[in-house]
Amino acid sequence: MKVNVNQKLLGVDGVEVLKGQDGRPLILKDVCITALLTPNQQDDEKKKWDKYELYKKLKEGVLEKDEILIELKSEEITVLKQALGKTQTPLVIGQGWEMLEAGKTVSIDKPINKRK
Numbered sequence: 001m002k003v004n005v006n007q008k009l010l011g012v013d014g015v016e017v018l019k020g021q022d023g024r025p026l027i028l029k030d031v032c033i034t035a036l037l038t039p040n041q042q043d044d045e046k047k048k049w050d051k052y053e054l055y056k057k058l059k060e061g062v063l064e065k066d067e068i069l070i071e072l073k074s075e076e077i078t079v080l081k082q083a084l085g086k087t088q089t090p091l092v093i094g095q096g097w098e099m100l101e102a103g104k105t106v107s108i109d110k111p112i113n114k115r116k
Helices: 028-037 045-059 074-087 090-100
Strands: 002-004 069-071
Touching: 002 090, 028 045, 028 074, 028 090, 045 074, 074 090
Parallel strands: none
Antiparallel strands: 002 069
8 A cells, every 4th residue: 555654743733743943844754764763672673674674665755746655565554553652642643543544444453433
């Protein structure tokens, strides 16, 4: 599935969250890379390698017409969702999971119904 990782995250006030001193918007790609590279004591060598490979895939994405489309397998989406779940706040997790799933019901273990 192709996922646009150039989607902007919003704060609780519905305004774009800005990243760092340069004032660029915080995008899905940024939070996914941070989540993947945040150490987790429970990760074995294989899991660390898989996260590194996924990091490279995200990092190499090219901006085209306001989109950075990355082809992600369902297993890679699961790794990203788990990494976000362990490192990010509920607001970031919710938006990130919805963006990764492109509007589908998001879950790792059990479905969570999306509000309309």
